[in-house]
Each structure stands twice: as structure tokens, then as C-alpha cells.
Amino acid sequence: MGCKGSKSAGVNAPFVAEAQPAQPATAPQKKGELPPGTEVLFVLGGPGSGKGTQCDRIVAKYGLKHLSAGDLLRDEVKSKSALGLELESIMKEGKLVPQETTIALLRKAMIGSGCQRFLVDGFPRALDQAKTFERTVCLPRLVLFFDCPLETMEERLLSRGKTSGRSDDNAETIKKRFKTFQEQSIPVVDYYEERGKVKKISAVPPPEEVFLEVQQVLEGLQAQQAGEAAGAAQAIAAENQTQAVGAMQVDAAPDTVPSTRTTDSGKRTTDSGKRTTDSGKQTTDTGKRTTDSDKRTTESGKRITESGAAALPADDATATTTATAASPAAEGTEGIREVKQRPSFVGIEDEVLAAKIEEASQAPTKMSADGSRSVVEMPADASSAALPAAA
Numbered sequence: 001m002g003c004k005g006s007k008s009a010g011v012n013a014p015f016v017a018e019a020q021p022a023q024p025a026t027a028p029q030k031k032g033e034l035p036p037g038t039e040v041l042f043v044l045g046g047p048g049s050g051k052g053t054q055c056d057r058i059v060a061k062y063g064l065k066h067l068s069a070g071d072l073l074r075d076e077v078k079s080k081s082a083l084g085l086e087l088e089s090i091m092k093e094g095k096l097v098p099q100e101t102t103i104a105l106l107r108k109a110m111i112g113s114g115c116q117r118f119l120v121d122g123f124p125r126a127l128d129q130a131k132t133f134e135r136t137v138c139l140p141r142l143v144l145f146f147d148c149p150l151e152t153m154e155e156r157l158l159s160r161g162k163t164s165g166r167s168d169d170n171a172e173t174i175k176k177r178f179k180t181f182q183e184q185s186i187p188v189v190d191y192y193e194e195r196g197k198v199k200k201i202s203a204v205p206p207p208e209e210v211f212l213e214v215q216q217v218l219e220g221l222q223a224q225q226a227g228e229a230a231g232a233a234q235a236i237a238a239e240n241q242t243q244a245v246g247a248m249q250v251d252a253a254p255d256t257v258p259s260t261r262t263t264d265s266g267k268r269t270t271d272s273g274k275r276t277t278d279s280g281k282q283t284t285d286t287g288k289r290t291t292d293s294d295k296r297t298t299e300s301g302k303r304i305t306e307s308g309a310a311a312l313p314a315d316d317a318t319a320t321t322t323a324t325a326a327s328p329a330a331e332g333t334e335g336i337r338e339v340k341q342r343p344s345f346v347g348i349e350d351e352v353l354a355a356k357i358e359e360a361s362q363a364p365t366k367m368s369a370d371g372s373r374s375v376v377e378m379p380a381d382a383s384s385a386a387l388p389a390a391a
């Protein structure tokens, strides 16, 4: 289900809402870049825990764009490109594909979809992948983790293997996938749990029961978002009221302004000073203030849009931070302000990696032999060079 050409959900559309199809980006998207306000929900769980099954249900009910990292990799394998052949041998061994390949595929699919809100299924599978995705794409809004005992997952995978045609749904590879899951993927869940982002759901009951839990989680997220939006709207209203009262006080004030009235800023004293000498100009000053206030409202509207991201934990160096002025009046025209900080890369290796991912995710799309799908052309050093020798 794509977003291109779909009708926009509006600027303040929540991350999850009952809507079909996946909602398009609400802000203009620059060519080759992710839309502003891109948000993702990670869907994690062991192999065969039921991630894909639940994602299908989530997509059917909520307006999110589903991207399965495993499907994107399998598409690449099907293309029989050199990269695809390398990926196949890694997947058959139950190992993880190098992060630059997976992230480039995800990023490219995200950009190409024209959507803004994504359900990212089966990724990240290792801590370095989570951190690189955070730096080069965005922080996740939430992490759904489907908890399932290994024996149950094994049964499901063996059963799926009868019809899936997947080269990794066999007893030998399943064991290796479990090892990878326990050693590399569980730390990702721990990482997000420490950040209060994980919603753990038992994947043992039948799919419809598991989905009831999923819906509860997503509705909780919806309620949280509604609360955030209401809080932001309240802050804006309070800010506007402060400004309006300030303007009224200025208008009602005698020509000689007592210094005690200028409680908020030196700037206002200066304005008032002007007013004392030029009452015609006073109207202009007030009018200008109203314009400033209107501008603030517009900015504040934008702020609501960004509030989801702003609610992300501030303990992380890469988190979006919220800078709130101690007092809106004290700041005059600024008031409450959220500052989106795009974290800078800390080392040259990170910069090189980010550049590779960006380059690969923007590589030209070409049709495969059967003309049915697109292929990501990885730059030589970002694909084969980065891939370990085929086992």
C-alpha cells in the first residue's frame, strides 16, 4: 500500500490513526530526502514470532506504511544482482547483512514511498544498526516486541517452511537465526527498554488475540499523542493570551510609562519610550506586535507537528530536545520553543557510513529482468567491500 498520490491526512495527523491507506507526507518532501517529521515504529521479535502477521493487521487497520527489512533483502536476492547473491549466502547462514545495505534499502523505500509514518518490521537486529538508523534516519517513536519462546518459533518456522520457499526456513538455519537473535538482537530490545520505548506483547496466543494487545498499545500511543497535542495547544493559547494582555496593557497605558510596568523586557521599555513621543507610531508598534503573535501561532502549529519527536527521551545524545524558555514573557517573541537538533556525527567513520547510506539509498532505480521490481545499486565500497566474505 503506497502513499504517492494519496490524499493528505493534514498537518497534525497523529502517528497512528484508523485510516487507510498509508498516509502521505504532510509537509513538502525534497527530492531524495526523507519527508520532514518522518516517524517510525519498530516491530521486533524473534524469527517466526509473528511480526509479519501482526504488521499485516496493523496496516489493514491503521494508516502506516509497512516496510519489512527481510522482504527488501529478499527482493534484492530475487533480482540476482551481485549484491543479491552475497545477501543470499549471509541469510542462509542466519547471519546479519551489513547495516549499510539494510539501512540504504530501508531509506530508499521510505523516500520512494512518499509516506511519513512507517512500520519498520524486523529491523534493527543489532545495536549498531539501531544507533546508525537513529543517526541517519530518525529515532523510533515506539518499539513493539513480540515475545515468544524459541520452541514455539521453531514450530512456526518449520511449518512456514513447507510453503514459504525461503531458504532459511529449515532446521539448520533456524538454529543459527536463533543464535543471532539471542546474541545480537536481544540487546536492541534492552537498549530501547532502557529508554522506555518498548511495548512487549506475548506472541503465543492466536493472531487475533495478539492483535487485541497490539491495538491497546497503539490506542495508548494515540491517547498519548492527543495529550501532547492538547498540551501544546494549551501552551500556545497561554502564550497568545500573555501577548494579548501585554498588548492591551501597552495600549491602555498612560503616555508616561512608569518603569514598574515594564516587567518583561528592556525591549518593551524602549518601545514604550517611542510611544511616549509618538502616539501615531504606537498603533504601528501594536500592530506589529499582533503580526508577531500571528507568526508565533503559525510557528506553534508547526510545533504541534513536531511534538511527537519532541517527546522522545532527552537522555540520548541523538534525541530531539525541547528547549523551553523559562517564561514566555521573558523571552518576548520567542516563548516556548522546541528546537529540533539534528545530531552531528561524532567521528569521521560515522560520516563516511552516513554518506554511503545516503548515496546508496539514492542510487538510481532499475528494473530487474522480469521488469517487476526495482533494484538498489550499491556503490562498490558500500556493498561488496562492506560485506564479509561469503561463508
Ligand SMILES: Nc1ncnc2c1ncn2[C@@H]1O[C@H](COP(=O)(O)OP(=O)(O)O)[C@@H](O)[C@H]1O
Binding pocket: 045, 046, 047, 048, 049, 050, 051, 052, 053, 054, 156, 157, 159, 160, 203, 204, 205, 206, 207, 208, 210
Ligand atoms: N499468533 C500466532 N499463532 C500461531 N501461528 C502464528 C501466529 N502468528 C504467526 N503465526 C504463523 O507463524 C509463522 C511465522 O509468522 P510470521 O508472521 O511470518 O513471523 P515473522 O515475521 O516474525 O518471521 C507463519 O506461518 C504464521 O502464519
Ligand SMILES: O=c1ccn([C@@H]2O[C@H](COP(=O)(O)OP(=O)(O)O)[C@@H](O)[C@H]2O)c(=O)[nH]1
Binding pocket: 045, 046, 047, 048, 049, 051, 069, 070, 071, 073, 090, 091, 092, 094, 095, 096, 097, 098, 102, 121, 122, 123, 124, 125, 168, 177
Ligand atoms: O534487518 C535485517 C533484517 C533481516 N536480515 C536478514 O534476513 C533474514 C530474514 O529476516 P526476516 O525478518 O525476513 O525473517 P524472520 O527471521 O524474522 O522470520 C534474517 O535472518 C537476516 O539474515 C538482516 O540481516 N537484517
